[in-house]
Amino acid sequence: xxxxxxxxxxxxxxxxxxxxxxxxxxxxxxxxxxxxxxxxxxxxxxxxxxxxxxxxxxxxxxxxxxxxxxxxxxxxxxxxxxxxxxxxxxxxxxxxxxxxxxxxxxxxxxxxxxxxxxxxxxxxxxxxxxxxxxxxxxxxxxxxxxxxxxxxxxxxxxxxxxxxxxxxxxxxxxxxxxxxxxxxxxxxxxxxxxxxxxxxxxxxxxxxxxxxxxxxxxxxxxxxxxxxxxxxxxxxxxxxxxxxxxxxxxxxxxxxxxxxxxxxxxxxxxxxxxx
Numbered sequence: 001x002x003x004x005x006x007x008x009x010x011x012x013x014x015x016x017x018x019x020x021x022x023x024x025x026x027x028x029x030x031x032x033x034x035x036x037x038x039x040x041x042x043x044x045x046x047x048x049x050x051x052x053x054x055x056x057x058x059x060x061x062x063x064x065x066x067x068x069x070x071x072x073x074x075x076x077x078x079x080x081x082x083x084x085x086x087x088x089x090x091x092x093x094x095x096x097x098x099x100x101x102x103x104x105x106x107x108x109x110x111x112x113x114x115x116x117x118x119x120x121x122x123x124x125x126x127x128x129x130x131x132x133x134x135x136x137x138x139x140x141x142x143x144x145x146x147x148x149x150x151x152x153x154x155x156x157x158x159x160x161x162x163x164x165x166x167x168x169x170x171x172x173x174x175x176x177x178x179x180x181x182x183x184x185x186x187x188x189x190x191x192x193x194x195x196x197x198x199x200x201x202x203x204x205x206x207x208x209x210x211x212x213x214x215x216x217x218x219x220x221x222x223x224x225x226x227x228x229x230x231x232x233x234x235x236x237x238x239x240x241x242x243x244x245x246x247x248x249x250x251x252x253x254x255x256x257x258x259x260x261x262x263x264x265x266x267x268x269x270x271x272x273x274x275x
Contacts, residue, residue, distance in 0.1 A: 007186035028257070053239040071228060075247060076223040081137055083207050085144025087200065092145065093153040096181055101160050110157065114150050122147035122208040126215065140212055147208040148201035155200060160195025162188050192268050199260050203252070210248055 036055045043054035053061070065071035102109040121145045129139040134174025163186055171185035187194070229244035 006179050036085040050236065050238055053242050057239045058242040058246055061237075062246055065175050065228070065240060065243050065247075069228075071225075071244070071247065074228045075225045075251065076211055078213060079251070081224070082138050082144065082205055085141045085204065085209075086148055088141065088199070089145040089148035089205075090152060093149050093156060097153055097156045097160065098179075100157060100223075101186065102178075103184065107157075111154065114154050116156065117146070118150035120146075120202070123211045126212055140209065143208055143212055144205050148206040149202060152197040152201040155197025156190065157198075159190030162193065163189040195260065195264060195268065199256065202255060204258075206248070206252060206255075 019109055023168070040055040043052045043057075046052050049057065062071070064121060096106075096110055100110040125146060126139070126143050129142040133139045133142060167189050171181050176184055209224075210226040210229070213224040214230045225248060229241050232238075232240035234242065
């Protein structure tokens with residue numbers, strides 16, 4: 001081997017890779033395109049639009065609903081109610097968990113109550129909510145709080161219980177007590193579990209709201225995305241029913257892939273607490 005060959009360093013060219021966010025986005029687009037293709041093929045194969053409208057027919061109905069039938073307005077009506085119930089449930093859960101962290105009896109009480117009410121489907125208590133609060137927003141808020149409160153409280157309490165003892169000792173050495181100890185030590189350390197609980201609570205709240213609106217809408221038989229789906233089902237506009245369901249999925253993907261992902265990127269992923 002010549003001296004030039006021996007002195008020339010070997011350069012290994014790494015394989016081309018898309019940036020992290022670009023790769024994830026491309027994979028999601030490919031998955032959605034594959035599912036849309038399977039949907040279209042299944043609809044063409046069955047050839048029964050009243051049962052399974054095609055993907056293209058559903059997208060046409062979705063566009064028509066947005067442009068001409070106030071579908072976006074109905075969606076915002078649902079989201080406005082959902083955000084109220086979701087925020088209320090999170091505040092109540094954090095209050096209960098904070099008390100449970102500081103008191104052993106309160107901790108056992110919270111565990112017992114969560115074990116009692118978490119298996120109870122929120123939609124199952126809708127008749128009671130309608131009896132107590134009538135056919136209005138208050139009934140929806142009641143079932144939404146029930147849907148979000150227990151899984152989020154359980155996840156948050158589990159996150160607080162999992163905080164390493166070293167971090168707890170650091171907080172005590174700095175003289176942190178009470179709310180300051182919870183805010184500066186426990187919440188940052190338990191944030192991955194808290195975010196997980198928020199995502200689970202969102203999913204529970206979204207599906208509970210749509211199911212409840214299928215019964216009586218956002219307020220006394222009107223408004224809301226679920227009511228749009230129910231009304232078109234009664235009129236056998238299956239493509240519009242699928243369009244409403246598609247919008248439910250789109251909103252869910254946006255909240256999961258954009259809102260929660262952004263929060264994770266600027267907190268737990270940036271801090272190296274989550275991959």
